Amino acid sequence: MITLALAGKPNCGKSTFFAAATMAHAEIAAYPFTTIQANQGVAYVRTTCPCRELGMECGNCLDGNRFIPAGMIDVAGLVPDAHKGKGLGNQFLDDLRQADAIIHIVDASGGTDSEGNPVDKGSHDPREDIVFLRHEMAMWVYGILEKHWPKIQRQAGQRDFSVTDAIAEVFAGLGITAADVRSAEVRLDRDLRKCDDGDMITFSSHLVEISKPMLIVANKADEAPPECLEVMKECGAGFASAVSELALRKAAEGGYVSYLPGDPEFTVKNEEALTPAQKAGLSTLSEMMKEFGGTGVQQAINDAAFSLLDMITVYPVEDEHKLTDSQGRILPDAYLMKRGSTSHDLAYRVHSDISEGFLYAIDARKGMRIKESHVLEDGDIIKIVSTAR
Ligand SMILES: Nc1nc2c(ncn2[C@@H]2O[C@H](COP(=O)(O)OP(=O)(O)O)[C@@H](O)[C@H]2O)c(=O)[nH]1
Ligand SMILES: [Mg+2]
Structure with missing residues (x-):
């Protein structure tokens, strides 16, 4: 979620x-x-449910509008x-x-x-x-970085030491990834080892913009x-x-x-x-x-879900003809997934066992077999065929 x-x-x-x-x-x-x-709660992202267009009534939407849960923090x-x-x-x-x-x-x-x-x-x-x-958010990140910087600088001279990885490690608990750190570095366009305080603050603001x-x-x-x-x-x-x-x-x-x-x-x-x-x-x-x-x-x-985070909605099913799960519920689940996600990513979202036993998937709309590397599209209805049940 x-x-x-x-x-x-x-x-x-x-x-x-x-x-x-x-x-x-x-x-x-x-x-x-x-x-x-x-305060933590559940809000809902609204999207058009595919059921109407397919001439069905799924029972999981309101007048053809599907509301997908998203966590919300006040x-x-x-x-x-x-x-x-x-x-x-x-x-x-x-x-x-x-x-x-x-x-x-x-x-x-x-x-x-x-x-x-x-x-x-x-x-x-x-x-x-x-x-x-x-500014507050950049300074928050900078404050953390500043604390770890002397140690990172000391180690920076060692062979095989990656400043990028070290920074990523510092922020691992904040949902900031190594890829985020690398992107921020590219934007800064300077050798991190030679940065002064001003550069570090700029770097911190890039990191915030990219990761949050x-x-x-x-x-x-x-x-x-x-x-x-x-x-x-x-x-x-x-x-x-x-x-x-x-x-x-x-x-x-x-x-x-x-x-x-x-x-x-x-x-x-x-x-x-x-x-x-x-x-x-x-x-x-x-x-x-x-x-x-x-x-x-x-x-x-x-906008946060679809524009900012670039999500698409994907509907996993077990029966690619009836578009149901094993209990006969039509389009039971709607998942928000990052654009660019593959059918294998979907399998993983459904269950790690299903993903391990992944054989192939079926695009239910087209009635076509798809590979695990197949990039999903918004509104896709997918059956995963796996050795796991
Ligand atoms: N006119 C107007 N007042 C609002 C709106 N949203 C919140 N308020 C008022 O602004 C004040 C502060 O709202 P609150 O939600 O407690 O703000 P918070 O401190 O950011 O959580 C309250 O009196 C609300 O009724 C709005 O969209 N329009
Ligand atoms: Mg409040």
């Missing part, structure tokens, strides 16, 4: 986003450090200089370890200062928050002044209103509206049952969604 971490300064809306995305309870309040311990608010231990910095940064990608929630309304304290709307430039988070890709989400879009929306757009941010998504999911749960996370609009089910205040609330929501094409919460999760 992929894991997405919600990061950002206090009061930008992380816990609201988390509550909406997971529909789990999280404390939501307008003062810093509401979330003391990282990382408590990061303040400037968190890497020096300010706020609850190091603990929060540690939470980012498990993350495959980071969704950086930014308060696009400009109504909170760099530490998350309320200020007049539009008076804080939200672009500063983007710079600050990148980040999506910028301009939250509180519903109350953001136009000039704030403009600057966030220039930064390539997607817009969101976590508070709207939360309200909608609750309204849907209560049976007031028809809405699936990620829909561009919703429909009111029972107009008469609503109070005038509820009606007015839903009407404001509807206007906001028209302006932004939805609440942006599901879009952010999907």
Whole structure:
């Protein structure tokens, strides 16, 4: 399962986003450090289920929309200089370890200062928050590297000693791979052995960018002044209103509206049952969604999975004709896999025994045998034939 971490300064809306995305309870309040311990939950990536197109009803999707679980972590608010231990910095940064990608929630309304304290709307430039988070993360990595650097330098003179491998070892527990280190080295374009502190900081920021890709989400879009929306757009941010998504999911749960996370609009089910205040609330929501094409919460999760992490969806089956598992369930599983994954990678995901006994696979859509090196495509339905059962 992929894991997405919600990061950002206090009061930008992380816990609201988390509550909406997971529909789990999280404390939501307008003062810093509401979330003391990282909240972990399950959010869902939305994709089109193949069943409709194949003229079937799989029973595992909602109106042809498949929701695939992804881990989500609500990382408590990061303040400037968190890497020096300010706020609850190091603990929060540690939470980012498990993350495959980071969704950086930014308060696009400009109504909170760099530490998350309320200020007049539009008076804080939200672009500063983007710079600050990148800097914090780079300095966090740099801090770790700095500690290990003297020893690495001492060993660097030895024959057969790889500085790259040594750095990779230092960061192994943080989900940073040797390939990430090599890519960061290439970007830096300098001999690591001859680097000064400035180079090391630059190297650290490359390493963060490569190993923890980040999506910028301009939250509180519903109350953001136009000039704030403009600057966030220039930064390539997607817009969101976590508070709207939360309200909608609750309204849907209560049976007031028809809405699936990620829909561009919703429909009111029972107009008469609503109070005038509820009606007015839903009407404001509807206007906001028209302006932004939805609440942006599901879009952010999907962008993180499909654009940032470059995932595809693959459906393993045991019966390539009926597209079922051994119990007759149609398209029982949907896996998110990195683009470029092979049928052998899928076999491994299903079970290591299946992968060890791999004979061949069948592309169920084409009814064709495929080799273990065959690169899978988005929406593939695959049967693995293995000596293992
Ligand atoms: N207008 C608006 N307010 C929001 C939105 N998301 C969160 N908030 C409010 O911002 C405040 C802080 O939210 P919270 O989720 O606790 O932020 P956190 O500290 O980052 O976890 C609360 O008063 C929320 O209701 C949003 O999309 N729009
Ligand atoms: Mg919070």
